[in-house]
Amino acid sequence: MADSILNASINSFIRGNKKGFNMVKLRPLRSFPLRVLTKILHSTQLTFGMGSITHAETHEPLVAITFDGGPDERWTPKVLDVMSEYQAKGTFFVIGKYVQKHPDIMQRLVDEGHELGNHTWDHPSMPLLPGHKRRKQIYECDEALKPYGANIRLFRPPYYDQSMASRFDMFRLGYSVIIGNRVANDWEDRDTKFILDRLKSTITGGDIVLLHDAVCDQRYRSRAAMIRALSLFLSQCHNRFRFITVSELLRSGKPKKEIWLKKPNLKRFATYERDI
Numbered sequence: 367m368a369d370s371i372l373n374a375s376i377n378s379f380i381r382g383n384k385k386g387f388n389m390v391k392l393r394p395l396r397s398f399p400l401r402v403l404t405k406i407l408h409s410t411q412l413t414f415g416m417g418s419i420t421h422a423e424t425h426e427p428l429v430a431i432t433f434d435g436g437p438d439e440r441w442t443p444k445v446l447d448v449m450s451e452y453q454a455k456g457t458f459f460v461i462g463k464y465v466q467k468h469p470d471i472m473q474r475l476v477d478e479g480h481e482l483g484n485h486t487w488d489h490p491s492m493p494l495l496p497g498h499k500r501r502k503q504i505y506e507c508d509e510a511l512k513p514y515g516a517n518i519r520l521f522r523p524p525y526y527d528q529s530m531a532s533r534f535d536m537f538r539l540g541y542s543v544i545i546g547n548r549v550a551n552d553w554e555d556r557d558t559k560f561i562l563d564r565l566k567s568t569i570t571g572g573d574i575v576l577l578h579d580a581v582c583d584q585r586y587r588s589r590a591a592m593i594r595a596l597s598l599f600l601s602q603c604h605n606r607f608r609f610i611t612v613s614e615l616l617r618s619g620k621p622k623k624e625i626w627l628k629k630p631n632l633k634r635f636a637t638y639e640r641d642i
Contacts, residue, residue: 423619427606428571462487488503521536547573
């Protein structure tokens with residue numbers, strides 16, 4: 367269904383049919399090069415509904431720090447300690463299977479005023495799954511999140527991987543896809559200075575920052591360098607910026623969207639299993 371509707375919109379654009387989806391023969395999505403699809407989607411009103419949020423346009427010194435991959439019993443509490451010290455609020459895109467395992471950490475997240483987002487049940491690359499399995503990933507994570515808040519409707523795709531069909535699933539389910547616009551490459555083997563420099567040199571009002579309280583595919587297990595960098599960053603910048611949740615940022619400014627399409631790395635496993 368997703369492919370059919372998107373195909374109809376694309377063909378309408380190409381053939382100049384202003385009535386929208388009244389097409390009989392649909393051209394397969396795979397027949398369009400990715401760069402052509404991206405250009406077409408940027409040129410239509412689909413950007414409004416199908417775009418993914420990168421940041422907010424605001425003149426206020428507001429920044430949203432987001433964390434992917436948790437909750438983790440070793441590292442998430444340490445992240446929360448740092449955030450609490452500087453009265454910063456964050457948005458945590460959590461994995462459903464770990465939400466179930468760590469109700470105490472989840473309750474602390476909620477009690478301390480942080481925001482929650484859906485990061486799937488067990489972190490697959492969504493474009494590699496058929497539609498019913500993609501939606502199952504969302505439903506199962508959503509079920510795990512229900513004790514911690516009603517109507518959680520923020521989503522970040524694992525690995526940033528996203529196809530038009532997987533994005534349309536989120537549109538149908540009523541989720542806003544949050545990509546962000548600032549990364550510190552903390553999932554790589556980087557030291558504290560590198561992560562801190564990346565944060566300090568690029569940050570500006572309206573930014574959405576990506577960090578990880580747990581690395582999802584086992585490339586690294588320690589979050590110590592990131593946590594030290596986060597602490598230094600907040601200590602040096604908490605008088606310049608106010609660190610708020612993604613939803614607060616989007617209410618305070620104008621959400622900026624772009625069509626985000628990223629192919630999976632086929633050398634990477636579609637799902638991962640962490641050591642317990």
